[in-house]
Amino acid sequence: MKITFIRPNMYPVRSADAMTPLCFAILKGLTPPDVDTSFYDERLEPIPFDEPTDLVAMTVETYTARRSYQIANEYRRRGVRIVMGGYHATFLPDECLQYADAVVQGDAEGIWGRVVADARAGRLRPRYEQAEFAPLAGSWLDRSIYTGKRYLPVTLVQYGRGCRYNCDFCSIRAFYGSSVRQRPVREVCEEIEQVGHHHVFFVDDNIFVDVAKATELFQALIPLKISWSCQCSIDIARDPALVKLMQRSGCTMALFGFESLDRDNLQQMRKGWNLKFQDYETSIKVLQDAGIMIYGTFVFGYDHDTVASFDRAVEFAIGHKFYLANFNPLTPTPRAPLYDRLEQEGRLIHDRWWLDPRFHYGDATFHPRGMTADELTAGCYRARTAFNTSGSILHRLLDRRTNFRSPQRVGIFLLSNAVTRREIHHKQGLALGDATPLLPIVRHA
Numbered sequence: 001m002k003i004t005f006i007r008p009n010m011y012p013v014r015s016a017d018a019m020t021p022l023c024f025a026i027l028k029g030l031t032p033p034d035v036d037t038s039f040y041d042e043r044l045e046p047i048p049f050d051e052p053t054d055l056v057a058m059t060v061e062t063y064t065a066r067r068s069y070q071i072a073n074e075y076r077r078r079g080v081r082i083v084m085g086g087y088h089a090t091f092l093p094d095e096c097l098q099y100a101d102a103v104v105q106g107d108a109e110g111i112w113g114r115v116v117a118d119a120r121a122g123r124l125r126p127r128y129e130q131a132e133f134a135p136l137a138g139s140w141l142d143r144s145i146y147t148g149k150r151y152l153p154v155t156l157v158q159y160g161r162g163c164r165y166n167c168d169f170c171s172i173r174a175f176y177g178s179s180v181r182q183r184p185v186r187e188v189c190e191e192i193e194q195v196g197h198h199h200v201f202f203v204d205d206n207i208f209v210d211v212a213k214a215t216e217l218f219q220a221l222i223p224l225k226i227s228w229s230c231q232c233s234i235d236i237a238r239d240p241a242l243v244k245l246m247q248r249s250g251c252t253m254a255l256f257g258f259e260s261l262d263r264d265n266l267q268q269m270r271k272g273w274n275l276k277f278q279d280y281e282t283s284i285k286v287l288q289d290a291g292i293m294i295y296g297t298f299v300f301g302y303d304h305d306t307v308a309s310f311d312r313a314v315e316f317a318i319g320h321k322f323y324l325a326n327f328n329p330l331t332p333t334p335r336a337p338l339y340d341r342l343e344q345e346g347r348l349i350h351d352r353w354w355l356d357p358r359f360h361y362g363d364a365t366f367h368p369r370g371m372t373a374d375e376l377t378a379g380c381y382r383a384r385t386a387f388n389t390s391g392s393i394l395h396r397l398l399d400r401r402t403n404f405r406s407p408q409r410v411g412i413f414l415l416s417n418a419v420t421r422r423e424i425h426h427k428q429g430l431a432l433g434d435a436t437p438l439l440p441i442v443r444h445a
């Protein structure tokens with residue numbers, strides 16, 4: 001039996017900065033060794049549809065759903081069975097089943113072996129779902145699946161899954177519920193040592209689970225002498241000693257979801273805790289004094305945003321010499337509380353924007369209250385462009401505590417900013433998938 005793993009691309013433009021998709025190293029690690037496999041990442045290479053295979057396994061996110069269904073159509077025409085998993089497949093299994101033979105909801109661990117066995121026996125079932133999340137100890141990733149592909153030279157590692165917060169636009173709670181699970185720190189360190197790269201990106205949605213778990217990880221990382229980056233909630237800055245330890249353990253950069261400078265917006269998105277304990281200035285100073293480069297993300301379109309909000313956020317991010325920043329239109333994804341609210345309020349522009357050929361990357365998907373949808377689209381694009389001018393890059397670079405701390409940091413800063421600047425114009429306005437029509441499976445009762 002042969003399985004072909006596929007990572008669909010959002011749009012038909014190859015990527016120069018793709019990172020290794022972890023889910024396929026996990027799936028490969030869970031696949032019995034006597035099963036042949038191949039793997040295609042459409043961000044890097046075309047998919048050879050005519051290569052013989054028995055089962056196609058795709059990961060589907062909301063932004064890649066349209067393209068995933070088009071790929072499924074191609075394989076179905078050739079009589080190949082298809083299984084889909086990942087965020088979108090978990091949230092909208094019935095939509096995916098219009099294009100696939102089977103859908104896996106939730107984690108692959110504890111379930112993938114059964115899917116493979118059923119496919120082998122010719123009795124694939126439409127739905128696979130776990131009763132509860134399995135503990136993460138003992139996971140083994142087979143990264144040989146990435147061999148020969150041009151990914152960024154950074155090792156993606158996962159310490160835990162889930163988040164203790166519940167921001168209304170985010171998919172994490174909808175996927176993991178309130179479950180927050182960590183891998184044993186020893187296993188995480190062994191994995192990093194085995195891979196042997198010196199730069200690690202922790203893909204956890206929030207590395208700051210709690211003080212004890214963060215401390216345990218940071219202390220264990222010190223002897224590895226790696227440099228690492230992560231995503232983190234800003235409330236870690238209440239604890240300067242923990243931030244210092246984070247830096248000593250090798251953290252050079254962390255992404256923080258600032259989201260908004262407006263308290264009422266933060267309340268509305270259930271992220272009032274961003275400013276509950278101290279203001280942004282204090283938090284930023286703690287982080288930057290410790291040497292951590294800040295990647296700040298902002299979202300626009302909440303009820304207290306106006307056309308003036310974009311410039312304020314850009315000035316704030318440049319003024320604080322952020323390493324990078326992103327300015328996105330608020331985008332409702334299925335099963336996130338935001339989606340249901342906007343749908344109930346009749347404010348969604350499309351019926352399922354992710355399938356609508358009129359939707360383009362960067363477009364507003366709903367009618368905001370404080371500006372028009374077009375102003376929201378244009379404002380985010382303008383903010384990204386303004387943040388990435390040469391003058392802004394030079395100004396931000398010159399912070400001795402962070403971006404200008406060492407020649408190596410300067411190199412990383414300049415390279416990341418150059419890539420980001422190019423990507424903004426590359427991505428904006430691209431339609432999802434290609435022009436081929438979606439052809440749902442007709443199932444007879």
Ligand code: B12
Nearest residue numbers: 019020021023057059061062085086087104107108171203
């Ligand atoms: C790292 C990351 C990125 C990296 C890319 C990493 C890479 N390798 O290419 C960067 C920063 C570039 C990025 C970009 C974007 N991302 Co992103 N990203 C993540 C993040 C934080 C971690 C991904 C990861 O490695 N997870 C660990 C792996 C092991 O988990 P997993 O992929 O979910 O896989 C498990 C299960 O889902 C399941 N599974 C998954 N696929 C399959 C397939 C089969 C067949 C089976 C059986 C099982 C299965 O098994 C796996 C193991 O249990 C996730 C959040 C998260 N926690 O996952 C967001 C996340 C996936 N990203 C998200 C978004 C929105 C984006 C962007 C669209 C943002 C933007 N506006 O531009 C872009 C574009 C993404 C794209 N599709 O091209 C959303 C997706 C929401 C949704 N409803 O689809 C997430 C969930 C973040 C969030 N909080 O909402 N992202």
Ligand code: SF4
Nearest residue numbers: 163165166167170205
């Ligand atoms: S803190 Fe981040 S990961 Fe956690 S719910 Fe909010 S946006 Fe999602």
